[in-house]
Amino acid sequence: MKTRITELLEIEYPLIQGGMAWVAEYHLASAVSEAGGLGIIGAGGAPAEFVREQIRKTRAVTNKPFGLNIMLMNPEADAIAKVAAEEGVKVVTTGAGNPGKYMKMWKEAGVRVIPVVASVAMARMMERAGADGVVAEGMESGGHIGSATTMTLVPQVADAVEIPVIAAGGIADGRGFAAAFMLGAEGVQIGTRFVVAKESIVHDNYKKKIIAARDIDSEVTGMSHGHPVRQLRNQMTREYLKLEKAGASFEELEQLTLGALRKAVVEGDAVNGTLMAGQIAGLVKEEQSCREMVEEIMEQAEALLGHNRREV
Numbered sequence: 001m002k003t004r005i006t007e008l009l010e011i012e013y014p015l016i017q018g019g020m021a022w023v024a025e026y027h028l029a030s031a032v033s034e035a036g037g038l039g040i041i042g043a044g045g046a047p048a049e050f051v052r053e054q055i056r057k058t059r060a061v062t063n064k065p066f067g068l069n070i071m072l073m074n075p076e077a078d079a080i081a082k083v084a085a086e087e088g089v090k091v092v093t094t095g096a097g098n099p100g101k102y103m104k105m106w107k108e109a110g111v112r113v114i115p116v117v118a119s120v121a122m123a124r125m126m127e128r129a130g131a132d133g134v135v136a137e138g139m140e141s142g143g144h145i146g147s148a149t150t151m152t153l154v155p156q157v158a159d160a161v162e163i164p165v166i167a168a169g170g171i172a173d174g175r176g177f178a179a180a181f182m183l184g185a186e187g188v189q190i191g192t193r194f195v196v197a198k199e200s201i202v203h204d205n206y207k208k209k210i211i212a213a214r215d216i217d218s219e220v221t222g223m224s225h226g227h228p229v230r231q232l233r234n235q236m237t238r239e240y241l242k243l244e245k246a247g248a249s250f251e252e253l254e255q256l257t258l259g260a261l262r263k264a265v266v267e268g269d270a271v272n273g274t275l276m277a278g279q280i281a282g283l284v285k286e287e288q289s290c291r292e293m294v295e296e297i298m299e300q301a302e303a304l305l306g307h308n309r310r311e312v
Contacts, residue, residue, distance in 0.1 A: 001302060004164040005187035008112060008132055009091055010065050012036035013298050015177070016135075016166060017290075018191030019069020019093055020143065020276070021045065022265040023202055026057040031199035031290035033064035036298075039290075040067040040093060048079035055087045065090040067114075072097030085109035093135060096144065100129040114166065118146025123157045123165075131163060135189050138169030142192050142278040145169075145220065145228050151183070158184025172280040174300020181305060190297075192278040198289045203268030206275055209234075213281035221257075225250040232275035236260060 005014040015037040017024065021044025029039030041058060043051045051068070058066050068089045070080050073096045081102040084092050091112040092099075099115055106113050107130060116135040117123045123134045136157040138150025146153075150169040158165045167180035168189035180188045194200065196207040209232055220228045221240045227250070231237060240256050257274055264273025288296075 001298065001305075003186040005133065005166060008164065009038050009067075011038050013294060014166075014187035015294060015297065016040060016067070016093075016187060016189045017194050018141075018168065018189050019043070019067070019095075020191055020195065021071065022261050023195055023200060024069065025201060026054050026061070027199050027201055028194060028197060028290070029054075029066050030058045030062040030064075031197065032194065032294070033058075033062050033066045035289075035291040035294040037290075037294050038065060038067055038091065040069050040091075042069045043074060043080050044071055045074050046076075046080075048076045048083050051080050052083045052087060055083070055089060067091035067093060069093045069095065069116075070099070071095050072099060081105065084111060091132075098125070098129070103130045116168070117157065118148060118153070120153075120156050120160045123161050127161045127163050133164040133166060133187075134161065135166045135168050136185070137189070138167075139220075139228075139230070140170030140279040141168055142218070142230050142276040142281075145230050147228075150180070154180060154183040154185050170278060170280050172278075172283045174297050174302075174304060176280070177297055177301035178304035181301075192281055193284050193293060194290065195277065196284055196287050197293060198287055202265050205268035205270045206264050206273070207287060209270050209275050210277050210281045210284050211286065213277065213284070215279070215282040218277055218279050218281060222250075222253065225253070229274070230276070230278060232277050232281065234271055234273075234275060236272045236274065 003014045013036045017032040019040040019042035021042045024042035029041045032039035041054045085105050094115045112132045114133045115126045136154045139145040154167045164186040166187040167185035171188050172193045220230050222228050260274035263269040
C-alpha cells in the first residue's frame with residue numbers, strides 16, 4: 001500500500017506508532033519500524049540527553065526510518081528540538097504547541113515535520129509554517145485530547161490542506177484503518193494497541209487493564225480546566241472527578257497526577273497511576289508482537305479497501 005506518507009517517510013506501510021510518553025521508547029519504536037511502520041520515540045517530559053540516548057539506541061537495533069515526538073511544553077523542548085536536528089531523525093511529530101520556531105532548523109537538517117493537530121485552524125497554520133503533513137487526532141484517543149471526533153475532524157482537515165493527513169484516535173484494527181482512508185487520510189497513527197505489544201516495556205498490570213477494558217471503561221479528567229486527558233477508570237480518576245466536580249483548582253488536581261503515568265508504566269500501579277488509553281481499548285484483546293499487530297492490521301485493511309475499490 002503506497003501513499004504520500006509511505007513515500008515521504010520511506011516506510012512500507014502508512015502506519016505510525018503514537019509517541020506516548022514513558023511508553024514509546026527504543027524497544028517499541030524499533031520494533032514497529034522493523035515491522036514496516038514508523039516507530040516513534042516519545043520524548044514526553046524527558047531531558048534532552050536522555051532523548052539523544054534513545055535515538056542512538058534505536059539506530060543501533062534498526063536501520064529502518066523512525067521518528068521522535070516532542071511535547072512542546074517540555075521545559076527542554078528547545079534542546080530536544082536541537083537534538084532531533086543533530087541526530088538526523090527522519091521525522092518529528094509534535095504536540096501541545098506550535099513548532100514553527102524550529103521549522104527552519106529541522107528543514108535544513110532534512111527532518112520531516114508532522115505536527116499533531118486537533119482542529120482545522122491548526123492544520124492550516126501548520127501547513128503555512130511548512131509542515132510536511134499533519135496528524136489529525138480525534139478525542140477518542142488516549143492521553144491529552146481535543147474536542148472533535150476522528151470521524152468529523154479527519155475529513156474536514158483533509159479538505160482544508162494540501163499536505164497529507166494521518167488519522168489518529170479510535171483506530172486499532174484494519175477496519176479503523178480502512179475507515180480513516182475513506183475519510184481522506186493517507187496514513188494512520190495507532191497508540192493504545194501498541195501499549196500491549198510484547199516489545200512494550202509497560203508493566204503487565206497496565207497491559208492487563210487495557211486487555212480487560214470494555215467500551216465504557218475510559219473517561220476524561222480535566223475537562224473543566226481545559227486540560228482534558230483520556231484514561232482508564234480507576235481510583236485516581238474517581239477521586240480526580242469528584243474533586244473537579246466540587247470545584248477544586250487546577251493546581252490542587254495536578255497534585256493527584258504528579259508522576260502518575262510513571263507509576264502506571266514502570267511500577268504497575270493500576271489504582272493510583274494514570275492508565276492512558278483510548279476509547280478503542282475495548283477492541284484490544286491480546287498481547288502480540290509489533291510485527292503480528294502490523295501484519296494483521298494491514299491484511300484486514302487491504303482486503304477491505306480492495307473490496308471498496310471494486311464496489312466503487
